Amino acid sequence: MQRFLMASEGGHESGGMSGYISHHLTYLANKVQHGLFDINVLHLDTIFFSILCGLLFLIPFYFAARRSTAGVPGRFQAFVEMLVEFVEEQAKGMVHGKLTYIAPLALSVFVWVALMNAIDLLPVDLLPWIAHNIFHIDYLRPLPTADLNGTFGMAIAVLLLVVFYNIKVKGIGGWLHQWVTAPFGMVKITANPLTWLGAIVLAVVNALFTAIEYVGQTLSHGMRLFGNMYAGELIFFLIAGLGGTATVLGMAGHLIMGSVWAIFHILIVLLQAFIFMMLTLAYVGQAHEHH
């Protein structure tokens, strides 16, 4: 940590802190980003740690599943089963339909997001330090859920699922019908031309609101997780900056505040993963409801 602070502060005490933070906020990318959206850029750190967390979820759970018996379960199997039962209960409560895909999806989302969030609990300079000293990589942001690409990738995946289940449950016609009739309903069309006009206006307004609803839920879904994890990460940087002053007061502050924030962050890590799973289930569940 100290190494980075010194490397980035360039001798200035005040510029050091922002330099340190902006260094930590720089992704390991294959190219320099141009504009808000650049299709040619990949954040290698986000991808690497996402897949790593995915494997950290899949491999132990796969072995637990393969060795699972109906007899007395081992401790890890009991833990996995507890999670499975918990997630299945939530899925049953939120989605009224077939759960063959949705319940496993909820489990994988919950554990995966929790694991990715948990990277935030590692010392902020540990992984960048390893990257720098062993792999000679200068920039690394290991927290995939503090990357908008990471959270929006998942939120958009959920949006695709919502579209899929809407069409699967209601049919394409039923879904389109819902676009023009919800949330404000539809006037009864009679011989009166005024009702035709009313129907068109209502259809447009309904379609607009439905579009806003889908965009809004996807944005808030991705942003909520990103915002929580990004803010948590920033506070860890600031606390680490305290220790970086190398004064007794700063280091004591680092120790105390870092401990307090890390303990509090355990709650956030799990809570945000839980909220992300519950919102996924809520949106998919809504797709199953007929209006």
Add this chain to the structure above:
Amino acid sequence: MNLNATLFVQLAVFFVLSWVTMKFIWPPLIAAIDERRKKIAEGLASAEKADKSLAEAKASATVVLKEAHAQASKIIEQANRRSNELVEEARGTAIAEGQRLIGAAREQVELDSNRARAELSQQVAAIAVSGASKLLGREIDAKTHADLLDKLALEIERG
């Protein structure tokens, strides 16, 4: 805000993870959980059944025990009665035997005393005869004085 192709990679990873979970992780775990749940339900049901049969067994045991108690007390009563009878019988026999023995002893004693008395009277008679003959200075013929001797013996006997 750096949005880029990472988003699509993350989207793909999302679907791969959930697909693998659906295919390889969820079904065996749910199967194990459901099977165990069934086993537990069966275990509870059989435990309940066992409880019921235990209660039944207890009830029948109580009945059997009560019967056994009744029978036992009856047997004890009978035994008591029989023992009393035996004691009474034995006492009766013993008294009879004792009396028989006493009677026999008494008879024997009488017999012996009679015999002794007869002997004694004879000896006394003989002594009397010999004494008398010495006194008279001549032989007394026992045959000629038999009447006298007998009378004497009778007197001694009476005396």
